[in-house]
Each structure stands twice: as structure tokens, then as C-alpha cells.
Amino acid sequence: MKRWRAAVVPYLLILPGGLWLVIFFAIPVIVLISLSTQQGDIVNGFSQTFHFANYANAWDNYHDQFIRSLLYGGIATIMCILLGYPVAYWIAFRGGARKSTYLFLLLLPFFVSFVLRTVSWQYFLSDNGILLGPLKSAGILPENFRILATGTAVVGGLTYNYLPFMVLPIYVALERIDPRLVEAAQDLYATRAAAFRRVVLPLSLPGLFAGVLLTFVPVAADYVNAAILGGTGNTMIGNIIQDEFLTVQDYPTGAALSFMLMAILLIGMFSYARVLGTDEVLEVAAR
Amino acid sequence: MTVDTYSERARDSAPAASPAADRGRRRPRRRWGDRLLFAWTWLIIIWLALPIAVMIIFSFNNPHGRFNFTWVGFTLKWYGPHLLDYPSLTTAMENSLIVAFAATVGSVVLGTLVGLALGKYRFRGLGTANLVQFAAISAPDIVLASSLLAFFVTLRVPLGLPTIIVAHIMFCLSFVAVTVRARVLTLDRSLEEAARDLGAGPWATFRLVTLPLIFPGVLAGALLAFAISIDDFVVTSFVSGSTQTFPLWIWSATRNGLPPQVDVLGTLIFVGGLLIAGGSALFGRRGTR
Amino acid sequence: MTARYSRRAALQLGGLSAAALTAAACGVQGAAKQQSTAQAESAADKFWKAQKPTGTVTFANWALYIDPDHGTLKDFTAKTGIKVTYNEVIQDDSSFFAKIHPQLASGQSTGYDIMVITDGLEFSELVALGEVIPLDQSMLTNFHKNAGPAYQHRSFDPGNVYSVPWASGSTGIAWNPKYVKTPPTSINDLWNPAYAGHVGMMSDPQEIANFGLFKIGVDPENSTQKEWQAAAAALKQQRSAGIVRQYYDQSYINALSKGDVWITMAWSGDIFQQNLSAGTNLQFIVPKEGGTIWTDNMMIPKYAANPVAAMQLIDWYYQPRMAATLTEAINYITPVPAVQDIIKSDAASAKGSDKATLEAVANSPLVWLSAADYARLKNYVPITSKNRSTFYGIFQPVVAG
Numbered sequence: 001m002k003r004w005r006a007a008v009v010p011y012l013l014i015l016p017g018g019l020w021l022v023i024f025f026a027i028p029v030i031v032l033i034s035l036s037t038q039q040g041d042i043v044n045g046f047s048q049t050f051h052f053a054n055y056a057n058a059w060d061n062y063h064d065q066f067i068r069s070l071l072y073g074g075i076a077t078i079m080c081i082l083l084g085y086p087v088a089y090w091i092a093f094r095g096g097a098r099k100s101t102y103l104f105l106l107l108l109p110f111f112v113s114f115v116l117r118t119v120s121w122q123y124f125l126s127d128n129g130i131l132l133g134p135l136k137s138a139g140i141l142p143e144n145f146r147i148l149a150t151g152t153a154v155v156g157g158l159t160y161n162y163l164p165f166m167v168l169p170i171y172v173a174l175e176r177i178d179p180r181l182v183e184a185a186q187d188l189y190a191t192r193a194a195a196f197r198r199v200v201l202p203l204s205l206p207g208l209f210a211g212v213l214l215t216f217v218p219v220a221a222d223y224v225n226a227a228i229l230g231g232t233g234n235t236m237i238g239n240i241i242q243d244e245f246l247t248v249q250d251y252p253t254g255a256a257l258s259f260m261l262m263a264i265l266l267i268g269m270f271s272y273a274r275v276l277g278t279d280e281v282l283e284v285a286a287r
Numbered sequence: 288m289t290v291d292t293y294s295e296r297a298r299d300s301a302p303a304a305s306p307a308a309d310r311g312r313r314r315p316r317r318r319w320g321d322r323l324l325f326a327w328t329w330l331i332i333i334w335l336a337l338p339i340a341v342m343i344i345f346s347f348n349n350p351h352g353r354f355n356f357t358w359v360g361f362t363l364k365w366y367g368p369h370l371l372d373y374p375s376l377t378t379a380m381e382n383s384l385i386v387a388f389a390a391t392v393g394s395v396v397l398g399t400l401v402g403l404a405l406g407k408y409r410f411r412g413l414g415t416a417n418l419v420q421f422a423a424i425s426a427p428d429i430v431l432a433s434s435l436l437a438f439f440v441t442l443r444v445p446l447g448l449p450t451i452i453v454a455h456i457m458f459c460l461s462f463v464a465v466t467v468r469a470r471v472l473t474l475d476r477s478l479e480e481a482a483r484d485l486g487a488g489p490w491a492t493f494r495l496v497t498l499p500l501i502f503p504g505v506l507a508g509a510l511l512a513f514a515i516s517i518d519d520f521v522v523t524s525f526v527s528g529s530t531q532t533f534p535l536w537i538w539s540a541t542r543n544g545l546p547p548q549v550d551v552l553g554t555l556i557f558v559g560g561l562l563i564a565g566g567s568a569l570f571g572r573r574g575t576r
Numbered sequence: 577m578t579a580r581y582s583r584r585a586a587l588q589l590g591g592l593s594a595a596a597l598t599a600a601a602c603g604v605q606g607a608a609k610q611q612s613t614a615q616a617e618s619a620a621d622k623f624w625k626a627q628k629p630t631g632t633v634t635f636a637n638w639a640l641y642i643d644p645d646h647g648t649l650k651d652f653t654a655k656t657g658i659k660v661t662y663n664e665v666i667q668d669d670s671s672f673f674a675k676i677h678p679q680l681a682s683g684q685s686t687g688y689d690i691m692v693i694t695d696g697l698e699f700s701e702l703v704a705l706g707e708v709i710p711l712d713q714s715m716l717t718n719f720h721k722n723a724g725p726a727y728q729h730r731s732f733d734p735g736n737v738y739s740v741p742w743a744s745g746s747t748g749i750a751w752n753p754k755y756v757k758t759p760p761t762s763i764n765d766l767w768n769p770a771y772a773g774h775v776g777m778m779s780d781p782q783e784i785a786n787f788g789l790f791k792i793g794v795d796p797e798n799s800t801q802k803e804w805q806a807a808a809a810a811l812k813q814q815r816s817a818g819i820v821r822q823y824y825d826q827s828y829i830n831a832l833s834k835g836d837v838w839i840t841m842a843w844s845g846d847i848f849q850q851n852l853s854a855g856t857n858l859q860f861i862v863p864k865e866g867g868t869i870w871t872d873n874m875m876i877p878k879y880a881a882n883p884v885a886a887m888q889l890i891d892w893y894y895q896p897r898m899a900a901t902l903t904e905a906i907n908y909i910t911p912v913p914a915v916q917d918i919i920k921s922d923a924a925s926a927k928g929s930d931k932a933t934l935e936a937v938a939n940s941p942l943v944w945l946s947a948a949d950y951a952r953l954k955n956y957v958p959i960t961s962k963n964r965s966t967f968y969g970i971f972q973p974v975v976a977g
Contacts, residue, residue, distance in 0.1 A: 010407075010410045011404075011410065011412075013404035013408075014400070014404045017398060018416065020460060021419060024438075024454065024457040025419075025434075028431075029430070032434035035437045041961075043705060061973055090321075090324040102332075105335075108335065108339065109339060110518070111560035112338070112557050113517075113534050113537060113553060113556070115537045116549065117339075117342075119537065119545060120338035122541075126836060128836075149773065160334070192320065217425055221429050221430070223521075224520065224521070230822075231820075231822050232815050232820045232821065232822060233818070235976065243976045245433055245525065246675075248670070248674075248972055249677070251440070255433065255437060258433040262426065273421070375663050443681070444682065445683070446684070447684070528684070529665070529676065539665065541827065
């Protein structure tokens with residue numbers, strides 16, 4: 001009797017939360033997939049016609065944006081690695097007693113609304129604003145020069161907003177490395193660079209992979225940065241999906257695009273997760 | 288400290304290859320490299336904090352009308368009764384707080400239970416459950432948002448505060464679950480066994496032993512849920528109908544000019560968050576002692 | 577072993593088939609269609625007879641569309657005791673419609689009692705779907721007395737059954753003389769490569785379609801699908817040449833003031849108000865090939881909580897004094913002709929910079945259009961729910977792509 005009760009306990013614990021996720025996560029995704037093959041318009045209603053051509057049309061019209069999103073995602077992720085790895089390294093190995101303070105400082109931006117941060121950058125980078133105005137008056141930059149409404153601004157904004165998502169997992173992995181391993185390498189006459197390359201870097205790879213996972217997916221699906229900092233040639237697939245749902249109200253096309261985005265990103269993610277096991281990624285993500 | 292002397296001793300006792308030259312060559316380069324990393328870290332921190340500085344500075348600006356983008360003059364007036372000049376902004380802020388509190392409570396209750404189950408027990412379906420949590424955390428916001436909108440519209444559910452709260456509980460749940468699970472994994476089982484040996488029933492064990500032990504994880508999950516909920520933009524913008532929350536208000540206000548009140552509210556939230564984080568850090572440190 | 581696998585397989589199969597069935601069954605229902613006019617009239621009479629006065633009213637409007645200190649609203653409250661909540665939540669018709677339509681279709685109130693909708697696709701869709709309440713004609717005393725004849729007989733709402741005008745305006749070209757040295761006169765100035773990266777265009781497909789059609793020399797009111805495609809091609813060329821910086825809703829005014837944008841499609845009154853409130857020196861013209869004229873109209877959405885108060889507020893603005901105060905502030909075309917004389921006498925009795933401003937408004941060619949202007953200004957492309965998807969399919973990719 002007790003054993004039966006004990007066996008049931010985990011299922012009871014999971015039930016409320018699990019049910020919530022099934023109703024408001026799994027089922028909506030199924031509805032989304034179903035919507036993607038429907039036809040009609042918002043005024044007259046949509047009906048299921050298994051119109052798979054929605055996917056073909058969506059790809060025809062918007063493959064530029066898809067590719068651009070993956071491109072921006074890739075560049076921003078690489079930028080995050082380049083900018084963030086040294087920071088993670090320094091805090092992990094040289095941070096000493098002040099490690100948590102540094103981590104806290106890194107997370108400071110998250111106390112300000114995401115939209116507000118990005119809008120502040122828009123003001124800061126304005127064509128004649130605080131940064132560019134004096135430079136233009138001094139003649140250093142041509143009158144025509146601009147940062148906003150370019151791909152650079154969008155990638156910069158994406159890197160800015162998602163940098164901590166890269167730094168934290170790398171930090172966690174680096175922090176676990178026993179410093180005596182580096183010691184041992186140096187005793188064996190390895191230079192600092194070689195010790196890094198052959199000891200530290202390989203041991204930090206799980207953290208790096210987790211960071212890439214936590215960064216690339218939200219970056220590729222982002223649309224706020226492109227909307228606020230970008231121009232006509234910088235729209236990402238997220239902008240299109242938002243437009244289709246909230247302005248044009250062409251739900252089937254929006255659903256098809258959403259599903260394609262999810263499929264592309266999920267396949268990439270699950271390949272990664274298979275490589276290093278979901279447990280470790282979850283643990284790192286929990287920090 | 289110990290590290291350095293260890294290597295120095297090792298180097299001194301090692302044979303051949305000019306130890307003196309080694310020592311001379313290595314020490315300056317180490318300091319130079321370290322200094323570079325130190326400077327780089329601070330550069331990144333300053334870069335991350337730049338928009339916050341812009342926001343705080345412009346909360347003291349005194350512009351004509353709504354266009355707060357060139358410095359006009361210093362004033363404290365936005366921190367007083369003028370803060371409420373825009374009733375729709377005040378309402379939006381209230382809505383954000385209501386949603387954040389409701390979502391935190393809901394997701395903490397549901398998420399703690401799930402985290403307990405995932406961390407403590409082995410059962411069939413554990414793999415699937417972990418997978419679903421993983422999918423819920425890493426699914427892009429826009430996919431969650433569009434699927435929820437499609438769901439609500441198909442069922443003709445009116446959009447507003449209730450749908451926002453439901454959506455927020457959904458995505459905060461998994462974050463809480465993962466946080467609590469991480470904490471539960473570090474639990475010492477023997478404590479609970481001891482409680483049971485002393486005759487405590489399962490509910491008493493949970494209330495008096497397990498809950499206090501996992502409390503830091505639950506608290507961390509709650510703070511995380513609150514922060515995620517109050518800042519959420521993408522999912523909220525899809526399922527909110529005509530209701531506005533603070534991030535939504537900012538977004539629509541960027542069309543017509545961001546008044547200083549937005550910067551003031553942003554600054555207040557920022558300072559509030561700092562105080563809470565500082566407080567919980569102190570509390571945490573005292574708790575472990 | 578086999579038993580466990582087959583059970584798991586059965587569960588998975590069951591789950592998948594349940595999902596497939598749900599998927600096949602799902603569909604978003606359309607909204608119910610409107611009844612015949614006679615039925616509608618008697619239903620409206622019954623509706624208004626059952627309404628009672630209330631103490632509050634919520635007004636959804638565009639930005640830059642009311643006197644900045646809300647004096648006209650405060651006077652209303654002082655006279656009637658009804659509290660007004662004024663929300664500047666509309667940035668363009670399509671996104672506002674996208675927000676309220678799902679709510680109204682599912683039987684939920686939008687929270688607004690009055691909303692201001694442009695005469696275009698969304699207007700006709702709201703009427704066709706029955707999502708707006710017919711106005712109570714008996715409460716429109718000021719309207720019938722003071723509104724100009726042109727505004728009492730309009731093609732898109734004969735008899736003013738569902739709406740009365742709030743303001744009318746034109747879409748033209750605005751520019752910043754600091755960066756644009758030669759004043760523009762033609763629509764081709766928006767295609768000028770010298771301004772590449774600093775040109776703004778509007779994101780509303782109806783607005784941008786008109787300008788595309790003007791570029792190729794076609795009258796939007798009589799355009800064909802082939803001409804739409806040619807217009808879209810011209811617009812796409814403008815984008816791919818890197819000339820357009822961004823497609824804006826009303827936020828073009830922000831970008832223009834900051835200097836990010838040098839020349840842009842714009843609405844006439846916005847420029848005037850911006851110059852007044854922020855001290856800028858922006859200019860506005862209607863291009864010689866043509867501009868767009870539109871009318872924004874007050875409507876009452878279905879399930880409004882305070883329809884009687886809404887009617888009172890709607891009729892309030894047809895008093896010449898109120899209409900004059902409004903026009904002096906927003907510099908858009910007013911439906912009340914008597915306003916011009918009132919503004920002239922206000923100007924005569926004012927002093928200093930106020931006097932100059934009021935005289936500018938009293939004689940503004942943008943507010944008091946001549947016959948030649950009316951000839952040059954065109955309405956939007958007439959769209960019905962039949963050619964809606966074709967139209968959007970042609971022009972949405974220009975903006976969204």
C-alpha cells in the first residue's frame with residue numbers, strides 16, 4: 001500500500017504543472033501547426049483545407065528574412081563569444097572573493113526593461129545624438145554617416161541584449177576547472193597560451209555549447225532589436241511573424257513561418273543536446 | 288598565492304633551460320595579460336551599463352513636451368506628483384505588477400512541485416518531463432506567443448489580464464522548476480529519512496524538513512519568475528488585447544516620444560531590483576551560517 | 577519487454593491521433609455578417625431606447641489629435657459632469673483593427689466608447705461585421721446644425737449612420753530644411769538617391785499604395801490591379817536602392833525631429849504641431865502629382881459601456897467654439913465651416929507669437945483647401961473584402977519584406 005502511494009507521489013507532484021504546460025504550451029503548438037495549413041481571412045474565418053502550399057508561399061516571400069535571421073543570429077553569437085569569453089575567464093580565474101559582485105554587475109542591465117534598454121540605445125546612437133553629433137560637428141564623420149537603421153546596429157543590439165546569456169554558462173564551466181590542472185600544464189613547460197588552448201578551452205566546451213544554445217535561439221527569433229534599431233533591409237523573421245499576426249492578421253502564413261522557425265531551431269538544439277546530454281545543459285541553464 | 292609559490296618552487300627545482308630567464312620572461316607577461324583581461328571586463332561592464340546611465344540621466348531632464356532626447360535642464364519634478372501625469376502609464380505599471388505577482392505565485396506553486404518531482408524521484412516519464420521542460424525554456428518567445436494567440440483566438444477566449452497571467456505562469460513555471468530541481472539535487476536524503484525514522488508523516492516531513500532546505504531554490508525561482516514576468520514583452524504583446532503592461536506602453540510610446548516619466552519608472556524599478564537583490568544576497572549569506 | 581514497448585507505442589499513437597484530430601477540427605470562425613438596413617435601424621432604435629446615461633466615457637484616439645492641455649475635454653466634464661479617459665492608443669488603422677477585431681468577434685468589450693477610424697478598409701470592415709453601434713441621430717443636434725454639407729453626405733457612410741468626422745487631413749511630404757537644401761515639389765523627391773538612408777515612408781499599405789500610384793501617374797480612385805503591381809514595383813525599387821530608411825507609422829514625426837530622417841511621407845497637421853511644441857522648423861507640401869486626402873471618423877464600438885456619454889462627447893465637438901479650439905491646436909481640416917471666422921477673430925484679439933500662430937492657422941492652405949487642392953488630393957484605393965487579400969498581397973511585402 002505504502003509502496004503504491006510512494007510510486008504515485010511523483011506523478012501527483014508533476015500533475016498540476018504538467019497539465020498547465022500541456023494545456024498552454026503543447027496544445028497551442030498543435031493549434032499553431034493546424035492553423036498553418038488553413039486558408040481564409042480574419043473577417044470571413046479560416047478553415048482547414050490542408051493547404052500545404054502556405055509553407056511554400058511563406059518561404060518564397062520571406063526566405064531572405066529567414067536567412068538573415070540565422071545570419072544575424074550566428075554573427076551575434078560569435079560576437080558574444082568573442083566579447084564574453086575573456087570576461088568569463090577573468091571572473092572565474094582572477095575574480096577571487098569578488099566573483100559574485102562581478103557576476104551581479106554583469107546582470108545589472110536585466111533590472112531595466114528590455115524594450116527600454118534598446119530604446120536607450122536608439123537615442124544614444126541617433127544620427128545627431130550624443131555620440132554621433134559631436135563627431136559630425138568636429139568633422140570626423142561625414143554628415144551622411146549613420147549607425148541606426150543598419151545591420152550593424154541590429155547585430156550590436158542583439159549582442160548587447162544577450163551577452164550575459166553567453167557569459168554565465170561559460171563562467172560556470174570555467175569555474176569548475178581545477179586551477180591545478182593549469183598549474184600542471186605550466187610545470188610541463190606549456191606557455192600560457194598553450195595551457196589555455198589545450199587544457200582550459202576543451203574543459204570549458206560544455207559551457208560554451210550551453211551558451212551558444214541559450215544565445216542563438218532567442219537571438220534568431222528576436223524582433224524587437226530589428227524593429228527599434230534596424231531599417232528596411234534589416235527585418236528578421238520575427239518581425240514578419242509579428243506583422244502577420246498582429247497587423248495583417250494572415251494567421252496561416254504567420255503560423256507556417258512560426259513553425260518553420262521552430263523546426264529549424266529545435267533541430268539544431270536537439271542535435272546539440274544529444275551531443276552533451278540534456279542534464280548538463282539544464283543544470284547550466286538553471287544557474 | 289599558494290598557486291604561485293607552488294609553481295615557483297617547481298620551476299626552481301626543475302633542471303636546465305634557464306630558470307632565471309624563464310622567471311624574468313613570464314612574470315611581466317602574466318601581469319600584462321591579466322591587466323588586459325581586467326580592463327576588458329570593466330569595459331564590457333561599462334558598455335552593459337551605458338543605457339542604464341542614459342535612462343537615469345534623462346529621468347532628470349526637463350524637456351518641452353514629450354520628446355525627451357536632447358538635454359534641456361536638470362529637474363527633480365518627475366519624481367514627484369508629475370509621475371502620474373500619464374494615467375495610461377500608471378495603469379500599465381499597475382497591470383505589470385499585478386501580472387508579475389500573480390504569475391510568480393502561480394509559477395512558484397506549480398514549478399516547485401514539478402522541480403521536486405524531477406529532482407527527487409526516478410519514474411517512468413522522467414525523460415519526457417525533462418524534455419518538455421527543456422522545450423518550454425528554450426522555445427523562442429515568438430513561437431510561444433503566436434501559438435498562444437492562435438489558441439485563444441480559435442477558442443474565442445477574450446484577451447486581457449487573465450490571458451496574460453496564464454501565459455506568464457506557463458513560461459515562468461519551467462524556470463522555477465529547473466531552479467528548484469537544481470537545489471533538490473543537492474539535498475541530503477538522509478535528513479528526510481531521519482525525519483521519517485523519528486515518526487514524521489510525509490506532509491510533516493515536507494513542511495518541516497524538505498521545504499526549509501529547498502527554500503533558497505524556491506526563493507531564487509520566485510525572484511527569477513518575477514523578473515521574467517515584469518520584463519516580458521513578446522508574449523504579452525500577442526495575448527494582451529487592449530490591455531497594456533509597462534513594456535507594452537514603452538513600445539507604443541516610442542512612436543510618439545518617450546516622456547521622462549518612463550525613465551523615472553525605469554530608474555525606480557532598477558533601484559528597487561538592486562535593493563531586493565542586495566537584500567536577498569545578505570539574507571542568503573546569513574541563512575547559510 | 578515487448579509488453580512495455582507496445583504499451584508505450586500505443587500511448588504515443590493515441591496521443592498523436594488525438595493531436596491530429598484536434599488539428600483537423602480546428603478552425604478560426606469568421607465573424608457574423610450584418611443584417612439588412614431596415615432590421616438594423618429598428619434594432620438601433622431599440623438599442624438606444626434601452627441605454628441609460630453614465631458618468632464616464634473612454635475615448636481612443638491617435639496622438640497629436642487634440643488640444644495638448646485637453647481643455648476641450650475639461651470643458652465637457654465641467655458642463656456635463658462626465659469624466660473622460662483619453663487614450664492615445666491608435667498608431668495606424670490596421671494594427672488597431674487587428675487588436676479590437678478578435679475581441680469584438682469573441683464578444684468582449686474593447687474598453688473604449690469612442691474610437692477614431694480613417695475612411696478606408698478597416699472602416700468598411702467594421703461596418704460590414706456589425707462591430708460598431710449605429711449612432712443615435714437624435715443626439716446629433718450640433719452636428720446637423722453646424723457641420724458642412726460635404727460632411728453630411730459622404731459616400732462611405734451615407735446618412736452618417738455609423739460615424740461623424742473628427743478631422744480631415746492630407747498626406748504629403750514633410751522635410752527638414754537643415755538637411756534638404758532644395759525644397760521638394762514632386763513625389764520623385766522621395767525617390768532621390770541624394771537622400772538615401774534618410775527617407776521615410778509610411779507602413780500603412782493604403783498610404784504607401786497611393787504614393788506608389790502617384791509615382792507612376794495613376795489616380796488611386798480608379799486604379800487596376802496591374803497598376804497596383806507597377807506601383808509596388810516602383811516602391812520596391814525605392815527600397816532596394818537603399819533610399820528608404822524605414823517604414824513608419826506615426827513615429828515618422830519622431831525620426832524627422834531627431835534628424836534621423838530628412839524627408840518623409842507625413843500628415844499635414846503633425847508637422848504644424850511639432851513645430852509649435854518642440855520649436856522645430858519642419859516644412860510640408862502636397863506634391864504636384866497628388867496627395868492623399870482622408871477623413872478620420874468617430875465611431876462607437878460594439879459592447880461599449882457608455883454609449884450615451886459617447887454620443888454626448890461626439891456631439892460636443894460640433895459646437896463651433898469647441899471645433900475652433902481643436903482646429904487651432906491640431907491644424908487639421910475641420911468639418912465645421914464656421915470655425916474659420918472664429919479663428920480669425922481669435923487671431924485679431926491675440927498678441928505676440930500666439931497671434932502669429934493663429935493667423936497662420938486661419939489662413940493655412942492645408943486647413944482651408946481650395947478647389948484646386950481638392951482636385952489634386954485623392955482618396956485611398958477603394959478596397960472591399962473581395963480584393964482585400966489581393967491588395968495586401970501586393971503591398972504588404974513592400975513594407976514587411
